[in-house]
Every structure is written in C-alpha cells, then in structure tokens.
Amino acid sequence: VTISDEPQRVAHITSGLFGDQSGWSHDVSEGSTITLTGGADRRDDCAWFSISGPMDVVFGSDYVRGPKFMLYELGLLSNYDIGWYLAGANLSDIAAMGATPAGFLSVVRYPLDLPDSEFTEILTGIRDCCRTYGVLNVGGDIGSAERIILSGSAFGVIRPGSVLTRDGAKPGDLLVVSGPTGLAAAAMAYFGRDALSSAAGLDATSSDKLLSVWRRVRPEVALGRRLSEDGLATSCQDTSDGLRATIEQLATASQVGFAVDQSRIPTHPAVESAANLLGIPVLDLVFGGSVDFRLLFTVRADDPALPSLWEDFPGCTVIGRATESREIRIHDGGESTELPGEPWRHHTD
Amino acid sequence: VTISDEPQRVAHITSGLFGDQSGWSHDVSEGSTITLTGGADRRDDCAWFSISGPMDVVFGSDYVRGPKFMLYELGLLSNYDIGWYLAGANLSDIAAMGATPAGFLSVVRYPLDLPDSEFTEILTGIRDCCRTYGVLNVGGDIGSAERIILSGSAFGVIRPGSVLTRDGAKPGDLLVVSGPTGLAAAAMAYFGRDALSSAAGLDATSSDKLLSVWRRVRPEVALGRRLSEDGLATSCQDTSDGLRATIEQLATASQVGFAVDQSRIPTHPAVESAANLLGIPVLDLVFGGSVDFRLLFTVRADDPALPSLWEDFPGCTVIGRATESREIRIHDGGESTELPGEPWRHHTD
Numbered sequence: 059v060t061i062s063d064e065p066q067r068v069a070h071i072t073s074g075l076f077g078d079q080s081g082w083s084h085d086v087s088e089g090s091t092i093t094l095t096g097g098a099d100r101r102d103d104c105a106w107f108s109i110s111g112p113m114d115v116v117f118g119s120d121y122v123r124g125p126k127f128m129l130y131e132l133g134l135l136s137n138y139d140i141g142w143y144l145a146g147a148n149l150s151d152i153a154a155m156g157a158t159p160a161g162f163l164s165v166v167r168y169p170l171d172l173p174d175s176e177f178t179e180i181l182t183g184i185r186d187c188c189r190t191y192g193v194l195n196v197g198g199d200i201g202s203a204e205r206i207i208l209s210g211s212a213f214g215v216i217r218p219g220s221v222l223t224r225d226g227a228k229p230g231d232l233l234v235v236s237g238p239t240g241l242a243a244a245a246m247a248y249f250g251r252d253a254l255s256s257a258a259g260l261d262a263t264s265s266d267k268l269l270s271v272w273r274r275v276r277p278e279v280a281l282g283r284r285l286s287e288d289g290l291a292t293s294c295q296d297t298s299d300g301l302r303a304t305i306e307q308l309a310t311a312s313q314v315g316f317a318v319d320q321s322r323i324p325t326h327p328a329v330e331s332a333a334n335l336l337g338i339p340v341l342d343l344v345f346g347g348s349v350d351f352r353l354l355f356t357v358r359a360d361d362p363a364l365p366s367l368w369e370d371f372p373g374c375t376v377i378g379r380a381t382e383s384r385e386i387r388i389h390d391g392g393e394s395t396e397l398p399g400e401p402w403r404h405h406t407d
Numbered sequence: 408v409t410i411s412d413e414p415q416r417v418a419h420i421t422s423g424l425f426g427d428q429s430g431w432s433h434d435v436s437e438g439s440t441i442t443l444t445g446g447a448d449r450r451d452d453c454a455w456f457s458i459s460g461p462m463d464v465v466f467g468s469d470y471v472r473g474p475k476f477m478l479y480e481l482g483l484l485s486n487y488d489i490g491w492y493l494a495g496a497n498l499s500d501i502a503a504m505g506a507t508p509a510g511f512l513s514v515v516r517y518p519l520d521l522p523d524s525e526f527t528e529i530l531t532g533i534r535d536c537c538r539t540y541g542v543l544n545v546g547g548d549i550g551s552a553e554r555i556i557l558s559g560s561a562f563g564v565i566r567p568g569s570v571l572t573r574d575g576a577k578p579g580d581l582l583v584v585s586g587p588t589g590l591a592a593a594a595m596a597y598f599g600r601d602a603l604s605s606a607a608g609l610d611a612t613s614s615d616k617l618l619s620v621w622r623r624v625r626p627e628v629a630l631g632r633r634l635s636e637d638g639l640a641t642s643c644q645d646t647s648d649g650l651r652a653t654i655e656q657l658a659t660a661s662q663v664g665f666a667v668d669q670s671r672i673p674t675h676p677a678v679e680s681a682a683n684l685l686g687i688p689v690l691d692l693v694f695g696g697s698v699d700f701r702l703l704f705t706v707r708a709d710d711p712a713l714p715s716l717w718e719d720f721p722g723c724t725v726i727g728r729a730t731e732s733r734e735i736r737i738h739d740g741g742e743s744t745e746l747p748g749e750p751w752r753h754h755t756d
Contacts, residue, residue, distance in 0.1 A: 065652075065750075095463065095570075101660065102572050103503040103645060104467035104563070109458060114444070117466075117562055118453035119512040121548045154452040163468040165558050199470045199558075209514050209548075211560040213466055214453070221444075223451050296452060311450065401414075 060174045064201050067177060072098065072200070075181050079194050084158055086113045087217045092160055097196040105161055105196035112218050118151035119211040120144075120298075127206075128250055129272055137176045139273045140208060141166075141183025146275025147298065148212040149191050150351040153279045154296040156222035156286025157214030159193035164210050167203035180208075191279050220286040222294035222355070227312035229382040231292050231356035236278050237373035238324040239301045240340070241271040243348030244332040251336060258335060264328035271350060278353045281371050285355060288363050294355035300347040302399040304354045309386055312356075318378035318397065320390040345399030356380055409523045413550050416526060421447065421549070424530050428543050433507055435462045436566040441509055446545040454510055454545035461567050467500035468560040469493075469647075476555075477599055478621055486525045488622045489557060490515075490532025495624025496647065497561040498540050499700040502628045503645040505571035505635025506563030508542035513559050516552035529557075540628050569635045571643035571704070576661035578731040580641050580705040585627050586722035587673040588650045589689070590620040592697030593681040600685060607684060613677035620699060627702045630720050634704060637712050643704035649696040651748040653703045658735055661705075667727035667746065669739040694748030705729055 062070070079097030086092060090111030097105050122144045129135045135143075145162055152159045164184050168177060181195075188195045198210070227233075245268035248260060259265070278296075285291035293312050297304045305316055325344055333340035357364060359379075368374060378388075387394040411419065428446030435441060439460030446454050471493045478484045484492075494511055501508045513533050517526060530544075537544050547559070576582075594617035597609060608614070627645075634640040642661050646653045654665055674693055682689035706713060708728075717723060727737075736743040 096572065100572065100574070101656075103500040104465035104506075106504065106570050106572075107464045107466070108461075108567060109464055110461045112457075112459045115456045115458055115464070115562075116453035117456070117510055117512065117545070117560075119514050119547045119558075119560055121514045121516055121550070121552075121556070121558065123516070123552060123556075151452040155455065157453075161466055163466065163560055165468055165470045167470055167472070196466070198468045201470070203470075203472060207470070207472075207556060207558075209468075209470065209556075209558040211466075211468055211512055213464075213562070218457060221455050223445065223449065223455075225449070307450075 061171060062174050067200060068101065071174060071178050072181060075185050076195060079196065082194055084160060084215065086215050092215050094161065094194060094196060097194055107160065114216045114218050114221050116152060116155040116157045116214045116216065116221065117211070118148065120147045120151060122147055122208040129245065132249060134249055134269055135272055137179035138183035141180040142187040143272065143275050144208040144210050145184045145187035146277050146351065148210040149193065149279060150275065150277035150296045150298060152212050152214035153277045153282035154222065154294055154353060155214065155216070156220060156282045156294065157216040158283060159191055159212055159214045159279060161196040161213045162188050162193055162210060164195055164198035165208065166198065166200050167207040169205055170202050191277060216286060220289065222282065222286050222291050224293050224295050224308055224311035227293040227308055227314050227356040227380045229314055229380050230359055231380040232359050232376045233316055233318065233378040233380060234355050234357060234374050234376050235301065235324065236281055236353040236371065238326040238329065239297055239350045239352055240329040240344035240348045241268055241326055242350050243343045243346050244268050244329045245272055247336055247338060247343065248332045260331055260335060264331045267326070267328040268332065275351050277351055281353055284367065284370070290357055290361060290363055290367060291355040292358060294353055297352040297354050298349050300345065300399060301354065302345040302397045302401065305386060305397065308354065315381040315383045315385040316378050317381050318388040320388050322375060322377045324375045339398065341398040345397050347400055410520060411523050416549060417450065420523060420527050421530060424534050425544060428545065431543055433509060433564065435564050441564050443510065443543060443545065446543055456509065463565045463567050463570050465501060465504040465506045465563045465565065465570065467497065469496045469500060471496055471557040478594065481598060483598055483618055484621055486528035487532035490529040491536040492621065492624050493557040493559050494533045494536035495626050495700065497559040498542065498628060499624065499626035499645045499647060501561050501563035502626045502631035503571065503643055503702060504563065504565065505569060505631045505643065506565040507632060508540055508561055508563045508628060510545040510562045511537050511542055511559060513544055513547035514557065515547065515549050516556040518554055519551050540626060565635060569638065571631065571635050571640050573642050573644050573657055573660035576642040576657055576663050576705040576729045578663055578729050579708055580729040581708050581725045582665055582667065582727040582729060583704050583706060583723050583725050584650065584673065585630055585702040585720065587675040587678065588646055588699045588701055589678040589693035589697045590617055590675055591699050592692045592695050593617050593678045594621055596685055596687060596692065597681045609680055609684060613680045616675070616677040617681065624700050626700055630702055633716065633719065639706055639710060639712055639716060640704040641707060643702055646701040646703050647698050649694065649748060650703065651694040651746045651750065654735060654746065657703065658733070664730040664732045664734040665727050666730050667737040669737050671724060671726045673724045688747065690747040694746050696749055
C-alpha cells in the first residue's frame with residue numbers, strides 16, 4: 059500500500075489525471091465564447107478562463123457529506139462512486155440554472171492513511187463525471203483531514219437573459235418533474251434498515267436501481283439547457299432538498315401555490331417495492347428528503363414548444379398546476395391534503 | 408440559546424446578512440463590465456453574473472481546517488475570526504492571479520448544537536472580510552456536520568492577457584516578497600507550546616501581532632492588481648504553503664533556480680521574540696509552512712515601474728534573484744546552503 063504526501067499526489071496522481079486541459083472551449087452564442095486557458099494542469103493558484111462577448115455566468119457550491127456516507131461506510135458505494143457523486147451534485151446546480159457547465163473545482167480531504175489507490179479512485183470518479191457532462195475538473199484543494207470530506211463548486215455559462223430562476227411561476231403554469239423521485243430515499247431506508255428486521259429482501263434489479271442513483275448521479279444538464287434555450291421554463295430548481303421542499307421553495311419564490319395531482323406523480327417500481335417491504339407509505343419516499351437531482355420546473359400551459367419537449371424528454375411529467383392561492387395541496391380524487399413527506403430540515407448528517 | 412434548523416437559518420440569518428445584493432458591478436476595462444444579477448439574496452441554485460465585453464475569469468477553492476483550528480479550540484480565535492479567515496484565504500488566491508475578486512461562495516457546516524449566535528458570527532466574519540475587499544458572499548452551502556467545516560471558492564475577473572501565473576520568471580529577475588513571513592507559524596508554535604515548558608512569555612504587543620495574522624487575513628488584492636495592471640510581475644504566487652515551498656514551486660513552474668540573500672529576508676520582531684523564547688531558529692519559522700498569505704513574485708530587474716511599486720507598497724522586499732542554474736540556494740556572506748524550513752508536506756491537520 060502506497061501512501062504519498064500531498065506534493066507527491068499533486069505531482070504524480072492529479073497531474074496524470076488532469077493533464078493537458080488547454081483548448082476546452084464552448085460557444086455560448088453567436089460571437090460569445092469561453093475558453094479554458096489554464097486548468098488544473100498548470101497548478102496556478104486558480105483556474106483561468108478567457109471570455110469574449112456577452113454572457114451570463116452562474117456559480118454554485120455543494121458540500122457532500124451526510125446520509126450518502128452511510129452507504130459508503132456500508133461498502134455499497136466505492137471511492138469512485140463518491141467522487142462521481144461530488145461532481146454530479148454540483149453540476150446539478152448548474153443544470154437547474156439552465157447553464158452549460160464550464161469548470162468544476164473539487165475539494166478532496168482525506169485521512170492520512172488513505173492509500174494512493176483510493177485517492178486516485180475518488181479523483182477518477184470526479185474526472186469521469188465531469189467528462190460525461192463535457193466539463194473539466196480545473197482545480198480545487200487536496201490535503202488531509204480526520205476523514206473524507208468532499209466539497210465542490212462549479213461554474214457555468216449561458217446566453218444573457220436566459221438563466222432559469224425560481225421566481226417566475228405564474229398561476230396556471232404547469233408543474234413538471236423530470237422523472238420519478240424517491241429512489242435515493244428508498245435506498246437509504248432499505249439499505250439502512252436493521253438486516254434482522256426483515257427476512258425478505260428486494261430483488262436484485264430493484265436493489266441495483268436504488269443504488270444506481272447514488273452511484274451515478276445524472277445531473278439534467280441537457281434538459282436544463284433545453285428549458286433555457288427555448289425560454290420554456292418560467293421557474294426551475296433541482297430536487298436536491300426533496301420533492302416536497304422543492305415545490306415549497308418554488309412556491310415561496312414565485313409567490314404562488316400549487317395544486318398537485320396525486321394520480322400523476324411518477325413512481326418507480328423499485329421505490330414501490332421498497333416501500334411495501336419496509337411498511338412505509340410510498341409517497342413519503344417520493345416527496346421526502348430524497349436527493350434524486352431531478353429538475354422541477356413550471357411551463358406556460360399553452361407553450362407551443364411543449365409537445366417537442368415531451369417527445370425529447372419523455373421522463374418529464376406534469377404533476378400539477380400553479381395557483382393564485384398560496385396554498386400547496388395534493389389532490390386525490392375529491393380529497394385534498396398537505397403534501398406528504400417530511401418538510402425540509404436537512405438535519406440528517 | 409437558540410438553535411434553528413437549516414431552513415430557519417436561511418430564512419432569517421443569511422437573509423439578514425446577505426440582503427439586496429443586486430447592483431454590484433465592476434468595470435474590468437474599457438467596455439468590459441461584470442454585474443451581479445442574482446446573489447445569495449435570491450436563493451437560486453447558483454449565483455448569477457452578467458458579463459459584457461472580453462475578460463479573463465479566475466476561479467479557485469480553499470478548504471479551511473487544520474492547524475488554525477488549534478487556535479480556535481484554544482479560544483484564541485473567535486467564530487467571527489474563522490469566518491473572516493475562510494474568505495481571506497480564498498481571496499488570496501484571486502489576488503495571486505492579479506485579478507479583482509467578483510464573488511465568494513462559502514460552505515459552512517456545523518454541529519447540530521451550534522447556537523444561532525455562533526453561526527451568525529461565522530457568517531458575519533465572512534461578510535465583513537468580503538466587504539473589506541469589495542466583493543460579496545454570493546452563495547454557498549450551509550448545513551450540519553460532525554464539527555465545524557469551512558470551505559470556499561472565489562471567482563475573479565481581469566483584463567484579458569494580464570493574469571499572473573507561476574511560470575514566467577526568467578534568469579536575472581528579482582525575487583520579491585510582499586512582507587515578512589513566519590508570523591503565522593510563530594503563532595502556532597508559541598500558543599501551541601506546553602504552557603509549563605516556558606515560564607517567560609511574549610509581551611502583549613508581540614503576542615497580539617502573532618494572533619492578528621490569523622484573526623484578520625489580509626489578502627494582497629491591491630498589490631496583485633497593481634502587478635497585473637502594470638504588467639510588472641513575471642510570475643506570482645501566494646505564500647499559503649510557506650515561503651520555502653512557494654519559492655520551490657515558482658522555480659519548478661518557471662524552470663529557473665533562485666539565489667536568495669539571507670541578509671535581505673524581512674523578519675518581524677514578534678517572530679524573532681517567539682523564536683528566541685522557544686529556542687527555534689528564526690529562519691525555520693520564516694521559511695517553513697507559515698500561512699501568511701503574502702505574495703511572492705518576480706519582476707524584471709530593469710523594469711522602469713519598480714520605483715513607484717516600492718513607493719506604493721513599502722512592504723515589498725527584494726530577497727534574491729532567479730538563476731539559470733536550477734538550484735535554490737540561500738547565501739549568507741560567502742556561505743550558501745539549502746533553504747531552511749520544512750519542505751512542503753501539508754500533513755498538519
């Protein structure tokens with residue numbers, strides 16, 4: 059087992075992974091281009107981009123620690139997986155603004171006895187997630203800590219005036235989620251249960267599906283760009299605080315209410331199986347603090363671009379409508395109640 | 408003692424501190440402007456800037472944990488101080504690139520029992536440091552963790568082509584440090600010593616001086632801008648890895664050596680007092696892993712702008728010269744040796 063110090067890791071491991079980054083470039087719009095002039099390969103104090111022409115720039119940070127580390131500590135997530143997760147979680151914030159990711163910075167701190175091989179796996183997961191979404195890990199901070207700590211920030215670009223915000227929903231707009239939620243919470247509940255408490259288990263397909271949302275976060279970059287380029291979304295946010303909290307936050311920012319139609323809520327069979335097995339109401343998983351990184355957004359009901367959106371992004375599902383009344387209610391036939399799931403608290407580290 | 412949860416802290420504490428950020432704007436050069444369109448006050452997934460005209464953008468991250476927390480745990484640094492430190496450390500990376508800070512993101516994670524008052528103090532320290540350097544804390548991530556964890560990232564802008572890098576030093580260039588180093592290391596050594604091991608103590612002026620470099624990091628933003636605007640520095644880096652490591656890194660990046668003149672090394676009386684009291688060679692503190700956030704840079708020896716630089720930044724001291732030979736040596740009269748201080752290892756958390 060090799061355990062190198064920080065200068066050796068910079069010199070040998072990160073250099074190998076993040077070599078020759080110059081040349082990355084993206085055309086934001088006619089006449090507006092961003093180019094990476096100096097990335098992690100240069101080892102300056104900062105990464106360095108050159109911008110020509112007008113554009114908007116978005117910039118966000120996500121710290122990763124908390125429940126997902128239970129799955130890591132149980133051996134269900136690898137070092138590669140948590141590296142991928144860090145990048146994916148941060149790119150999801152860029153996607154939620156409708157922007158194109160341009161650069162990612164990773165803060166990776168680790169106990170002194172973390173072998174080089176495991177450190178390399180974390181960074182490889184970060185690199186591969188970034189590559190998948192067309193962006194580079196252009197810098198960050200590495201070094202020791204009592205235990206693994208992952209934090210990141212990302213930077214994206216977008217045509218001026220087309221940023222997606224949370225505050226533009228109008229009464230009558232359709233409320234759309236980009237796919238089923240609750241998978242991440244179902245994974246936590248299922249794998250975190252006392253093994254003795256349940257003799258029966260999920261089938262392999264279902265349990266793999268639940269883990270896959272932790273192992274390969276899929277930030278909705280393509281959808282976010284489509285929503286901003288076509289001026290489709292009147293408000294947008296990712297569901298990283300859970301579906302209920304995200305609906306509440308869109309409502310507050312836009313000063314509207316929402317009428318959610320229970321029969322339209324997309325649920326995944328693996329979530330239903332886990333809920334049944336665990337004796338939890340399925341909607342508690344679907345609406346609770348499940349970190350699925352879906353997009354939740356609103357569109358004008360009569361927008362002529364909707365049919366092609368539904369065609370190109372078939373996971374998108376209309377689940378309700380914005381209302382003048384500031385209430386948030388879920389309707390099941392004639393009945394209407396508060397949203398299920400825990401309200402946003404985040405006290406789950 | 409009030410201990411609010413995360414949504415309450417967002418709603419009440421951070422809103423109060425980071426209210427109404429719109430309108431921040433900076434002219435990078437003729438026709439090139441950056442404006443903050445949506446900051447932390449908007450509570451979107453990311454902060455959002457609007458850029459017009461060509462410019463270069465730099466982007467860096469610094470995690471803050473480690474030795475400075477010994478001083479915090481000893482009660483010598485307040486919550487306000489460590490908040491200020493987080494912002495200052497990150498702005499120092501922007502300064503080292505010669506850029507103007509444009510936005511800061513703070514990741515503040517804390518144990519569940521951290522009272523609102525202490526959380527507010529940390530964020531106030533961040534805010535005040537940012538304000539001092541003309542930048543805003545435009546977003547980030549808050550929430551719980553086992554103990555206080557601070558990480559940040561910053562974003563700066565600069566006229567195209569004038570970024571300061573580490574790789575431009577040429578043989579014959581003068582090596583300059585922006586002020587005395589070793590204060591941060593002296594504070595660690597002095598306040599970290601076994602109280603019983605030394606009956607005598609430093610005078611109040613000296614011990615206050617040592618603590619002040621931890622309490623109020625002063626990133627050299629004005630100096631960095633001057634060095635880039637006038638095309639003065641051929642290479643530049645901050646000394647956050649310590650003076651020896653910084654000299655070594657500039658040498659490696661620029662493919663030069665350095666001949667350092669021991670008689671020119673600036674030392675602070677408080678560092679000398681601490682070194683004497685502790686029986687440590689003063690140059691070990693000055694060159695070792697002391698996180699003083701000075702700038703170390705090179706300039707052409709015949710640059711006509713040097714006299715006005717010395718006049719405006721009187722702390723700047725020429726301490727040596729870049730050499731064709733790739734060796735790094737310190738000269739004391741006729742003698743020449745390796746640099747004192749520990750080489751860069753960073754294994755000090």
